[in-house]
Amino acid sequence: MPTLEIAQKKMEFIKKAEEYYNALCTNIQLSGDKLKVISITSVNAGEGKTTTSVNIARSFARAGYKTLLIDGDTRNSVMSGVFKSREKITGLTEFLSGTADLSHGLCDTNIENLFVVQSGSVSPNPTALLQSKNFNDMIETLRKYFDYIIVDTPPIGIVIDAAIITQKCDASILITATGEVNKRDVQKAKQQLEQTGKLFLGVVLNKLDISVDKYGAYGSYGNYGKK
Template identity: 45%
Template sequence: MQIDKSNFENNKVQKVSIREGTSLDYRTNEAYKSLRTNIQFCGDDIKTIAVTSCMPNEGKSSVAFNLAISLAESGKKVILLDCDLRKSVLVGRYKISKGVKGMTHYLTGMHTIDQVICSTDVENLFVVFSGPVPPNPAELLGNRYFSALMKQLPEFYDYVIIDTPPLGSVIDSAIVAQQCDGAVMVIAANQISYKFAQKTKEQLEKSNCKILGVVLNKVDIRENGYYGKYYGKYYGKYYGKYYGNYGSD
């Protein structure tokens, strides 16, 4: 379960291209820079960060992916872990070869972590994709391999960003959050009730993971003034930091 540092030095990791199709408009790019800054202001002891949502299609994978890119572009060494083992969208969205090994291969002991890490065409950014859908994702994420991984990766990377399943649907995110320094919730504007968001927040709190804040996603920019005022007050009162608009999934 130990990471072989020589593999990194000799470039023996898988290589993938993710840059194509990832360009953002000016407004969205600036929003991710603000999110990046807010994450960095949380303190240098916050290195492993889980990203979750209440339900599917709120854009959490896009937020995790673009946050990782933004941190890497600022000069930080970043690794993105795709731990949405049940329904990952990253491999399909970025047209990654089916031959690429992923988290499932590592968590089942089939491959070492060195064999599933991918270098990318974004400088400083590395990715571990999800791999094949397993029959027991929650059990895999709670096993000794994952625990060892979360202890070792901060020795090699400035930030470990983890895309997790929606916590309102399955328990996987809470299992992952137990191993993290902090968590970020992604909430889609006009899609989630306050009670559902509050219930999801309470579930996340049970993992004893610090909730860093909430990303309000999929905001209609034509109503940006309304959402900025209303949701900033409404959710900010209960969740802490308010991060704003980060585009659609």
């Protein structure tokens, strides 16, 4: 089995934010003991969904849970820059298209209990691959072997892939960056995730300067969403 390592610069950031992601994992567990497969998405690119996916998966793994992190963003993978490998690795696209066995793309990591399936090659029709029986069968098979499966998806505000993936999961989380997304777009993304029929766990607000109190009383968003 190939082994991936988290890039050093990424690891330094991950350690700094470890406490926050541990708390997020606890909240996921408190939401239901049958929630094993979680999709992570955002409205737009660059809001931190991949960083959040990696950190949640790492936190579960470090807590002793056998965890799989799937890069479901086959259009524009960011996760490929997080994990490094010295060998060529097949990924999700190759398995779904039938050109490789999933076992060839399942990677160990330098973090105990954490495994990764990378996105693979760019597909000319990624939506069709995600809608295929192969994807559904893959998720159902992996459920038997892992305590938690975290799926990093494309931004739901850009392509439909995130909703398709979420239909095969148990729940979803929406990531948004402070001041970068209109509140109306966040609400629309939330509605899209809820329409999948799967549990919507909530919104994670990224890039918040905690040294500056812009929020005041509960319910006041300050500058959030004003553009």
